[in-house]
C-alpha cells in the first residue's frame with residue numbers, strides 16, 4: 214500500500230501551548246499536578262478540552278460514563294463509521310503533563326489541521342477523552358474505554374466506590390459529565406492512540422517513533438492480611454501474628470521471584486496501609502495492592518498462581534488470615550498490523566526512524582481494540598520516566614508524533 218504523506222504539518226505552537234495549559238489545571242499549593250477521575254480538577258480539565266474542541270468546530274458528545282467526544286462529520290459521510298483517535302486526561306497523583314493529555318490534544322490538533330487544509334474526509338473523524346484511564350481513584354483502570362467497548366456495564370461502572378468512598382456515578386453528575394449517550398453510541402472504523410512511551414527504549418536507541426504492535430496483560434489485586442494487634446514492647450517475636458511483617462514478606466517474595474526470572478514480568482506494590490498504624494502496636498491488618506504485568510498470558514497466569522500459593526503458605530506460617538480481591542484483569546492485546554505498518558510508512562515518509570514495540574503501560578487502545586482495528590504511536594520519554602512530575606518529552610518529539618498521527622488518520626480517512 215503506497216503511502217503518500219499529506220504534506221501537511223500540525224500547528225506546533227497551538228498543540229504545545231495547549232499541553233502546557235492543560236498541564237497547569239489541577240495543581241495544588243505545592244504545584245503538584247493531580248487530576249483524578251471525576252474530581253474538581255478533572256472537571257476543569259474537561260471544560261478546557263471541550264472549549265478547544267468547540268474552537269476546532271467539533272460536535273461535542275458525552276456518554277453515560279463521562280467519555281467526551283469531539284466529532285467532525287465532514288459533509289457527505291454521516292453514515293460511515295468514524296476514525297477515532299484519543300486517550301485520557303485524568304492523571305495519577307503528582308503526575309506529569311503528557312501522559313494521556315498528549316494523545317487527546319494531538320487528536321484535536323490533527324482534526325483542526327485537516328479541516329483548515331480543506332480536506333473532506335471519506336468518513337467522520339472523532340477524538341475521545343476516556344474517563345478514568347488511570348484507575349487511581351476508581352478501579353479498574355481504562356474504565357471509560359472498557360465500558361465503551363462493552364467490557365463492563367455502565368451501571369456497574371457508575372456504582373464503583375472510590376478509594377475515598379465516593380460513587381463514580383454521583384461524582385460524574387456532580388462535575389456535570391454524566392452524559393446522555395449510551396456507551397458505544399459511536400462504533401469506530403479504526404482507532405489510533407498517540408502516547409508518550411513512558412519507558413526508556415526509544416530514548417536509549419535514539420528512535421523518534423514507536424510503532425506499538427502489542428500491549429502487555431495486567432492483573433491488579435488488593436490483598437488484606439488480618440493479624441493480631443499486640444504490644445510492640447511486651448509481645449515476644451515468636452508469639453506475634455504481625456500483619457505488617459507478613460505484607461513485607463509478600464513484597465520481597467514478588468520482587469525476588471520476578472527479578473530472579475529472565476521473563477519481562479513486572480510486579481509492583483504501589484499502595485499499602487497498616488491498621489491501627491501506631492508506632493507501638495503490632496499491625497492487626499495490612500491492606501496493599503499488587504500490580505502484575507506480562508506480555509504473555511500464560512506467564513501472567515503462572516505469576517498469579519505462584520502468588521496465590523505463596524499467600525496460603527504465608528498465612529499458616531505467620532498465623533494470619535489473607536483475602537484477595539481482583540481489581541482489574543486484562544489480557545495482553547495484539548494491535549492491528551495494517552495500522553502498525555501505516556505508522557512505520559508515515560515515519561519513513563517523514564524521514565523518521567521507527568521501532569516496533571510492546572507497550573508496558575495499559576492504555577485505552579487495549580480496550581478499543583476489542584471493537585475495531587487499533588494501534589498506537591509512541592514518542593520518547595526522557596530518562597524513561599512517567600507517572601512522575603519529571604515526565605518530559607521535547608517539543609520537536611511531540612510534534613513528530615502528532616504529524617505521524619496526522620498522516621495515519623489522513624490515510625485511514627481515505628485521503629491519499
Ligand code: HGY
Nearest residue numbers: 346347354355574575
Ligand atoms: O496502569 C497503567 O498502565 C495506566 O497508566 N493506567
Ligand code: MN
Nearest residue numbers: 312313346576
Ligand atoms: Mn496514559
Ligand code: MN
Nearest residue numbers: 305312347600
Ligand atoms: Mn498513566
